[in-house]
Amino acid sequence: MIWIAIRMLTGDAQKFYGLVFGIAFSTLLITQQLTIFINLLERGASGVYNESSADVWVMDSVSRTTDVAYAMPATALDKVRAVPGVEWAVPHLRAQASVRTKDGDLEGVAIIGVDDATLIGLPRNMLEGRSDVLSQPDSVIIDDVGATRMFPDASPIGERLELNDQRAVIRAMADAIPSFTSTVVLYTKYSQALRYVPGTRNRLSFVLVGASDGVTAQELTDTIEAETGLRARTREEFASDGVDFIIENTGIPLNFGITVLLGFIVGVAIVGLTFSLFIRDNIKQFGALKAIGVTNSKICRMVGAQAGLVGLVGYGLGILGTVIFIQAFSSDPTFKGFYIPWQVPLISMIAVFVILGLTGWIALRSVLKTEPAAVFR
Template identity: 75%
Template sequence: MLWIAIRMLTGDAQKFYGLLFGIAFSTLLITQQLTIFVNLIERGASGVYNAPEAEIWVMDPVSRTTDVSYAMPSTALDEVRSVPGVEWAVPHLRSAASVRTKEGDLEQVAIIGVDDATLIGLPQNLVEGSKQALQQPDTVIIDDGGLFNMFGPGADVMGERLELNDQRAVIRGVADSIPAFTSTAVLYTKYSRALNFVPGTRNRLSFVLVGVSDGLSAGEVAARIEEQTGLKAQTRDEFAEAGVDFIIENTGIPTNFGITVILGFVVGVAIVGLTFSLFIRDNIRQFGALKAIGLTNMKIVRMVAVQAGMVGAIGYALGVMSTAIFLWSFSGNPFFKGFYIPWQIPLISMGAVILILAITGWLALRSVLSTEPASVFR
């Protein structure tokens, strides 16, 4: 009987491919949009993960993320260093600025000042150049995404001169960094040099990056810092989560992507439901004949379940594979750098496909189960 169900399904090629398209399109839309959403909001934590050595981030109590912060007095650095359990503490400056290229174009950039001696705060890997190049006068290192946005793909920027606050800045390296939520270029330089590049208010220290002594946990030391200094101290994971939460709470991204995912589900129900109903209606006489020769309603349900399962499995596989191909084809674009498909998303898509097939299969089955076998012979 199950083989007959498959033959009935594939016998009408037009409706069979219509069902596959409906499931595959819904899976693609749901999986792709959820993948982009997750990877996009994770960009809110990029500033934290681009400074991998820091186990604790210390900041003013009103600061919320790496991009939404309030400067502290320079004395905060010494206060943090005096806390028991702090192995090391270094200054970290983050500020916005405008630069003028040699062509005269004005670009908005983010300036990040890293510790002069240890260079803690700089991304771990460089695409081009060396970290020690920061010891040379006027040196800055640009992130690879900013390189693409400011100069275009494949541009050779080594030695490129920029005008930054009436001062010369020379690019001598390209950092392999996690892209930020915005497309603003990031320039890394030494902390002392960054103070000259972005003059501002009396307080200039954005964060203090802290390492923890052996045998102590980051959470324990962070609590000591808060108790002793009155500043806010968060572990790497806590501060990264705060960056993600800030995007979710203060942008319309979750709503927009949520609407798209819901539309993908609705489109799947509409296409699959209509096509499945037409398939059942066109084969109602065959189902009636099967009931006439003794097939029970339970076996009819199994036949329809096999048909739905076959369509769902093939359509789901096509949808997930299409999402993977989409991400691979755009992997060279800096916007999609580091994008991946979390394992939870295919499971969510599978649940959506099962729900779509359950709804449409139940709607289609009602007419079959109510069919009288005698109607076939009228």
């Protein structure tokens, strides 16, 4: 009976392809939009992900993320270093500035000052040059996405910039996760960053802390907050703060949620209409089967097999389309590091099951109500 159901389905090529298209389009839309949504949210934690050494981030009590921070006095560093359980603590500066290239273009950039001695705060990997180039005068390291934006047709190494009326020379390029806004990022030593950033009374953005052996990051955050009165967050907590900030302060969740919902609705509409037409056109065949003794339960299994085949083919094509989309745009700096989380195809699969289950049940009702005698009228 299952074979007969498959032959009935594939025998009407127009409706079969229509069902497959509906499922494939819905799967593609849901999977692609959820993938972009999750990757954009993770960009809110890029500042934390790019720094892999610190167990704990310490900041002013009103600071929210790496990009939304209130500067602390320099004495905060000594307070943190005096806390029991702190193996090491280094200063970290993050500020905005404007640069003028040799072509006269003006670009807003993020200045990140890392510890002079250890260079803690730099991304782990360098695509060009070495991290020790910061020992040279006026040296900065640019992130690879920013380099593509500022110097699309040439290597940035050796380029001179006018950074807040001071000279800066790009001597290396880092492999970094872009920020949510894809702002150009320049890394330099903390002492040099203080000269690049306009002077204010307090300029220490964060203190990066390493925990001593036998002390967990969570225990250390509690101790630092109790001893200093500053806000301390573990690496995972601070990364989550960046994601939560985007969710709470932008319209991205609503916009992507509407698109995913539309994908689901379109899938239901296309598949439901096509499935109903298919059942209606084959109602006499189903009546004939019932007339020769095929039970309603076997009819349900037949329709389920038809829905399963459509779902399998359509879902596979939709996932394949998403993979092709991500691969096609992987060279674009905007999509750098984008990937498909394993949860997204699972969510799409559940959505496909719901679409097929809902539309299949609606279409099946007319078959179950069909009287065997109807075929002879």
